[in-house]
Amino acid sequence: MGKKKVIAETGAGQHGVALATAAALVGLECDIYMGEVDIAKEYPNVVRMQILGATVIPATHGLKTLKEAVDTAFENYMKDPITQFYAIGSVVGPHPFPRMVRDFQSIVGVEAKEQFLQKHGKLPDNLVACVGGGSNALGLFTAFINDESVFMHGVEPAGRNLDTLGEHAATMTKGKPGVMHGFKSYMLQDDAGEPAPVHSIASGLDYPSVGPQHSYLKDIGRVNYASISDDEAIEAFFELSRLEGIIPAIESAHALAYATKLAAKEGVGTILVNLSGRGDKDIDFVVEHYGEQYGIPKN
Numbered sequence: 001m002g003k004k005k006v007i008a009e010t011g012a013g014q015h016g017v018a019l020a021t022a023a024a025l026v027g028l029e030c031d032i033y034m035g036e037v038d039i040a041k042e043y044p045n046v047v048r049m050q051i052l053g054a055t056v057i058p059a060t061h062g063l064k065t066l067k068e069a070v071d072t073a074f075e076n077y078m079k080d081p082i083t084q085f086y087a088i089g090s091v092v093g094p095h096p097f098p099r100m101v102r103d104f105q106s107i108v109g110v111e112a113k114e115q116f117l118q119k120h121g122k123l124p125d126n127l128v129a130c131v132g133g134g135s136n137a138l139g140l141f142t143a144f145i146n147d148e149s150v151f152m153h154g155v156e157p158a159g160r161n162l163d164t165l166g167e168h169a170a171t172m173t174k175g176k177p178g179v180m181h182g183f184k185s186y187m188l189q190d191d192a193g194e195p196a197p198v199h200s201i202a203s204g205l206d207y208p209s210v211g212p213q214h215s216y217l218k219d220i221g222r223v224n225y226a227s228i229s230d231d232e233a234i235e236a237f238f239e240l241s242r243l244e245g246i247i248p249a250i251e252s253a254h255a256l257a258y259a260t261k262l263a264a265k266e267g268v269g270t271i272l273v274n275l276s277g278r279g280d281k282d283i284d285f286v287v288e289h290y291g292e293q294y295g296i297p298k299n
């Protein structure tokens with residue numbers, strides 16, 4: 001395609017690390033746009049990207065998190081769409097980005113289905129995945145979309161308070177149709193129809209809109225969308241770490257917390273949870289803010 005540079009936005013830094021890795025492998029330049037707040041919060045991933053040779057460019061306006069990283073990436077992409085390629089990090093943006101990202105991510109569901117069938121000899125009764133922009137969820141759901149017996153649950157961040165705009169990022173639960181970043185979907189918005197401020201403890205989930213296919217799946221009733229608070233996610237973060245020896249990303253911990261609630265209900269059957277990322281990137285932040293509460297002595 002004649003491109004010299006790949007660019008992307010990143011929230012928690014996972015997509016940035018993935019793209020920087022690929023760019024290093026094939027010898028392309030790589031610029032990653034990341035909110036200034038997330039740069040501080042997810043610092044281990046920033047260093048990873050820099051070690052891999054990528055340039056991390058801070059987004060310094062607004063809340064300085066994921067939405068602003070996407071704003072800045074698009075702004076710079078439009079300055080030079082000929083030599084740069086924008087590898088967007090979720091199922092958002094104008095067509096064909098949502099379809100491309102969904103199709104690439106769908107390997108997750110194809111492999112999960114195969115593994116679950118091998119292990120249990122039947123399909124799972126439930127799928128659970130966290131939803132920021134919605135790519136890991138669609139990656140899992142797509143392989144099961146025509147399997148009507150499989151219930152699907154998308155888990156959004158309820159943040160600190162689901163009833164106050166600005167304190168959560170539960171787009172599907174609290175948003176209404178709106179346009180941003182070149183696509184129409186459920187969106188958290190102010191009275192003027194502009195994207196509202198959002199909050200989530202998970203840097204990858206605090207986005208005021210969601211991939212348009214999720215809005216469709218909600219409207220046709222194929223997927224149930226629920227929400228999990230910051231504190232519930234942290235509890236699940238420690239629970240998986242201490243029960244299974246797996247430290248999950250705080251994003252993924254939202255899915256785990258919801259799965260735990262679901263499992264407590266009678267007759268729900270089997271549950272397949274998408275563990276969308278590992279939590280190494282989160283440990284400094286978690287220990288600083290929640291360490292004492294979970295029995296970790298202060299250094």
Ligand SMILES: Cc1ncc(COP(=O)(O)O)c(C=O)c1O
Binds near residue numbers: 015133251
């Ligand atoms: C580990 C992890 N899970 C989930 C997400 C949310 O993105 P998406 O909803 O597109 O899967 C992110 C975003 O940064 C992430 O880092």
